[in-house]
Amino acid sequence: MKLMIEQGQVWLYNRIVQMKHSVQIYPHLLWIVCTKMWLFLGMTFSLGILIPGKLCSDLQYDGDQVLHIVPETFQQVQHLQHLCSTLMLDLWKPQQLEDIRAGEDLHIRVPAPLVQEVKDSLDQHMISYKVLINDVQELVDESVLKERSQRQVPESYNYTEYHPMEEIYEWMTQIEKSSELVTQHYLGNTVENRTIYYLQISQPSNKPKKIIWMDCGIHAREWIAPAFCQWFVKEILQNYESDATIRRFLQNLDLYVLPVINVDGYIYSWEAERLWRKNRAPYMNGTCYGTDLNRNFNSSWGSVGVSFNCTSEVFCGSGPESEPETRAVVQLIEQKKSDILCYLTVHSYGQYILTPYGSTTTPPSNNEELMQVAEKAAAALMGKYGTSYKVGSTSLILYSNSGSSRDWAHMIGIPFSYTFELRDNGTYGFVLPPDQIQPTCEETMLAVTTIIDYVDQKYFPGGAVMLTSGSLSLSLCLSVVFTWIAS
DSSP states (O other), rough: HHHHHHHHHHHHHHHHHHHHHTTTTSSHHHHHHHHHHHHHHHHHHHOOOOTTTTTTOOOOOOOOEEEEEEOOSHHHHHHHHHHHHTTTTTEEESSGGGOTTTSEEEEEEEEEEGGHHHHHHHHHTTTTEEEEOOOHHHHHHHSSSSOGGGGGOOOOOOOSOOOHHHHHHHHHHHHHOOOTTTTEEEEOOTTTOOOEEEEEEEOSSSSSOOEEEEEEOOOOOOOOHHHHHHHHHHHHHHTTOHHHHHHHHHEEEEEEEEOOSOOHHHHHHHHHTTTSSSOOOEEETTTTEEEOOOGGGSTTTTTSSOBBBBTSTTBSSSSTOOSHHHHHHHHHHHHHHTTTEEEEEEEEOOOOOESSSSSSSSTTTTTTHHHHHHHHHHHHHHHHHHOOEEEEEHHHOOOOOOSHHHHHHHHTTTTTTEEEEEOSSSTTTTOOOOOGGHHHHHHHHHHHHHHHHHHHHHHSSSSSHHTTTTTHHHHHHHHHHHHHOOO
């Protein structure tokens, strides 16, 4: 109990540190926040409810709401920034206070004890809002079985549900055993010394081949991303013999697929805190945890769109590549970079295909081609279910950030580099229901294979590609041969 109390005090201290710069703006709210925190702590000890990362194995979000706001004026933006900072609200979109802008969407998760205060404050300042998610916990409960002991791995892997890490590990082992195209490779270890694996899908060949890289799960709470990586592998293996496009690009390209980069964070999102984002690196003697791995790469690291406060969701770490997960990816990519033609990193949510760069509005040298390919991919995706994706550079259509894997990959010379932000637009946010997995994966598969097919045809324009361009090319060749024989 003494340890639990000490941990609770650390948790409370961190929350007060987060708001120490804001209470001057709303001093009357300090009493409200602190009172509710102490009430929450008391309830926690009496009922056995968890405190994030410290006291429990299942943080609850009962009564938490996600609000959608579109501020209309600069004054409203200022009020929202102060309100979110003072009450330590969880920003879902955008990620940082300075990215709240007039005329743009703001999605915030409000803890149940603060819902009424927040709504009253919005009403007082004539800021319109609507409730996107009425009870976050209800969505969480729909996503997974509450009791992990009740869950059993079925004989046939179910790609339309979310899987915990131990099942993904087992899936990777089984997929390697069942297909001669798949090899499981060791990538590295996490902060908590768990193993990170990636899969190589390779059709046997005597010629050297180029590489398409895809990773998922860099942010722990974005469960649809690892679900897509698994779906992608399944679709490639099931269809490569019957699908001419897949069969063709596998003659020239190997696919490297990393289903979960942030293994520790992903496990933590299952076992402790569903909305956890970062890895689990301890900072400040264990008083706060986690680095945003997508702010930790050596691409204008720490320059914009990050925080140096370890309690922040966008904490960029103690330096570029400070985290073992980041270093593991960097070491492999650096070794293979001369062969990697395309780097795809899959996230959620928002429905975007993002191009470099996040840290500057100056476009990359091949920006026109990057945009054309992304637009083509978005069109293919829309053709399935009508889902609309925005296309553009992160800094121009979303927000500025630095240290992203996408920007880093392009900066080291990988020509095609994209971030996918999958469904949805905020109706469910990070808690996308399982019934959305299949349609999300089906449409995303079309977009991804469109990009891969373009890359394949750009760098391997002869051979099999010529044969699939239609019967005209073949008949022209045959007519030349027959004419020569006849003469």
